[in-house]
Amino acid sequence: MIVFLTCVAVVLLTCRVQAASVFAHFMIINSANYTFEDWSNDMKLAQDAHIDAFALNMAYNDLTNMKALPVAFSAAESVGFKLFFSFDYSGNGNWPKSDLINLINHYSAHSSYFFYQGKAFVSTFEGSGRADDWPSIKSETGCFFIPSWSSIGAKPSVETGVVDGLFSWAGWPWGPQNMDTYTDASYLQYLAGMPYMMPVSPWFYTNLPGYKKNWMWRGDHLWHDRWQEVLFVQPEFVEIISWNDYGESHYIGPLHEKSMEAFEIGEAPFNYATDMPHDGWRLQLPFWIDMYKQGTANITEESIVSWYRLSPGAACGGGGTSGNTAQQLQIEFPPAELAQDRVFYSALLGSFSGVVVSIGGSAQNATWTVVPDDDIGVYHGSQAFDGRTGAVTVSLIRDNVTTTTIKGESISASCRHGVQNWNAWVGSATGDKVSVRPRFEISDQLCKNGTGAYNFAGLWIEAAQPYRSGQIPNCWRKSHLQWTLCLQLQSGLLSILNMRH
Template identity: 25%
Template sequence: MGSPAPAAWSHQPSGIPNDGDIAYEPMRDRSDTYTSDAPGRGRSDTFSDEPPRYYDPSGTQSPPLANDHSRHVSQPTPFHENDFLLSDRSGAPTVEHKGPPPPFFRRGVLFFTATRKRVFTRLLPLILLLVGILAIAIGVPIALSQKGDSNPSDNNDNNNDDGTPIAVAANLLSTPVGSPDADDYDNTPRLIFAHYMLITPPPDHNYNPDIAAAQAAGIDAFAINYGGVNINPTTLQAELRNFYDACADHGFSAFISIDATSTTASGDQIKPEEAADLFNMFAGHPAQLKYRDAALFSSFQTTDTPWNWRDDVLTNLNTSVHLLPGTLTTDGDAAFNRSEADGAAGYFSWIHHFEDPHSEASIDASFAAIRNSTEHSPSGGTKDGKLKWMAPLAPWFYKNLGAHWATHQGPQMFLPRALDLLRRKPDYLQLVTWNDYGESTYFGPVNSNLTALCSGCYYGHLDHSGFLEMLKPIFRAYRKGDVDVTFDADDNDKENVWMYYRPHRAATGTVGTRPDAWDILQDKVYIVTFVAEDDTMITLTAKDGAGTKVKEQKMKVMKGLTVVQADWAKGNQTIMATRGEKTVVKAKTGPSIMDAPDRNGYNGNVVVV
């Protein structure tokens, strides 16, 4: 309806219904006369005074209508059914069609040959109808989309609930804890280890899940801490062999880290001949990690041992050894000055939880500087003229076993320090630890044995496995010798967001029940993001037990790896990441933050979600 007539018709189209009682207004013969006094016509024609007739499809004409001059302008004109003429705009005939005209053609001709006013009045409703249809077609899908995907859109507004603009959060990684300049040092291969406490065996003494998890995370070997308090050497040696055998079954590596602070049930400390026997026992094991055919061994010690490594241990070995004793010294130069006397290939520096982040970075720099120099000739089978430095990396520190202390470094001790270590380029990187739950330094899964043994203990139930997930891009950069951590979709990087926090306020309880350095702890939620694009929206929501929102915080983060902090709010914590209408990381919820601990006393440990 409403289409212009074609240039010519040769026949009546089939399938067109007869309109019977509908009056049409056919084109008139140019000999007819018509006089119009209707307002707005703007023209005067002549038209026969013969009363109009209706066209009857049966072939006969209806009786003439009574003359009604008040409506003769809009009434149909006489129609001669055998003389239907098509004309162009000049009036010249083009095609003569004998027989009744097609109904839809008659309507089109009348519609487009009417006056401008009639055209406007007829087109206006059609235009309004089309506009309405178009508005519905566009508006309904948008409304349905907004209704069906409310979470992403709600979390990507430009303003917070209080109307303040959502800002890009400050990245803790933007301010280096140490020197921003990278050391000019080339060392390969760069290996990654995890410190494993043998005195805390997994459920059913099944090491397979831990080994598989370490392999999947990109760890090269376990540094097995042999020792502890009130140990039974015979039982512990059997456990050590079980562990070595499991590593060999998985094609994984291990090496012994003698705990020089160990004591037996009778209070005796480990003796140098015991250390030598252990080294000889496992140096040839298929799982033993070797550096250029020299078996790697290490130690944990808080002070100097009462015996000398070279004279009392190494001389009693029947194999070459790549020895890196542990040290808690804060002076790298002083440590490396002992290398020749100890017969050491280098040193393993431990975390100094009592130092602030910048002091810790200075300690790392001192070890890197002396390692970089050529003042010391290496011992212990390095064969390449370079001393080695094994640097530690811990996610958190809190202990309430006898001593009660918390870390002085807060979130800076983990990822900010990890980036600083990329610039210092240690030869080996050791995660401390995989499973030392008593000091809250564990990267590995929660041990269900401990949870069953002490369900209310601070180390028995708080998951840390997210810390290990955060390290994947850092491990990649470390192996390549890069100092920047980037998102690499070609390396199958997946966008993710984590958060970690303590379960109750630092000022819980009285001063006497709080740990050392409790006043340094911050009541914050630390958020770690690893995303592919800038301006990714992070939404952190706290809800009470009834599900009522207590506080919601929104912030934008830039692409790559970031660490930001958010204010605390009591209740269950839920975090998600969105970008535009897309949900980048689905919402995940962690345990509640409370005013007071719901377990056995003060808890300075963190949970990772």
């Protein structure tokens, strides 16, 4: 084997296991019309999904901040939920240092503020140009600082000398590819043992000309694949992007019609979140999060989740949307080259089941591309539209009996607004009650005959209990909380990583 770049030794110390927490990125600007009950209900839904806290994204000088924060923290205390600040330096410019100190000191006194290692947890979206502010902010507040400075990358961020860890915003794949963990590996390498907050997101599509945003990144298998990668990477923290960013289509929280101002302010050609629920993406989160935190999880009820776009990519005009964006120095693609015309589905099962996808009354026996070890866990697959339109159903079949069915929105050969909506419709259904857990814990499940993304071959670790083919895209090994991640990069990958991130 030719080892390129380096063989990164990632030592998972006890503090990492204790730290394991999952957050959801929450846009404060979308809560301008929230009541106490709205906050409480969202927090209860997050708790049901085993999410630990909301990362409150706040732009400087947004009037919503001062209105929302007292209600949010009061609601969090009433339901036993946690919150922390994620200061947005991109929306309305840089935050003054004094404002940050005052906000952190005031709200970290609340019992609902999230602490790590006895310190108030604080993040950002961008703001690397004000890195020099943070030594004094940390001195005045005693906070634990884990920003997202993805625009400059992991190495320069660490070299500022002010971070206690890093959050990567690179939660979506590049071009017509599925997600990989190369960027995560670069963060782990340069953090050299400091905590890493890993991004997980199901989708990305935005068409807000008023914000100079009109692009999409491939979603497709992303929600399933990324949680598999979380189990592989085992970061200290996971942040889901997002709970309620409707304008970027990656929300997993409920739709609130009174929270859609972004479409008006951003001069969207239409509201592409209306009637496009994403709640189903939360259904299997307790399993994924428990697997991440505990190495195993109980399954008490089988379920299936399905998502797809409501029109084929060639059905109508693309709305000027690009696949990837030159704004981030990426090569752009026609969006239909990234978004596949397929129905995607994940099922949480206690034993093997068949799956049937019907579009417009034309039913086909579908297949699983991922089958969990010992047949217990999350199965995943997809089925092509194949030119079919009409009502969609996705059914689980066991012993010739249908155990549950999703009755989904219809796929149409036209577009509701005369322009393509690259957002996803998500549905779900529950099935049989069961009481099982995977036979092997994460520490026992290793990858075999694995290969890297982009045709980089050679990732190979023999495993006593291998995952089935295709389940985890890169290989890993864990023993007594010590992991070894050996990355094999062929010539040129380092330059690709530098170009992308």
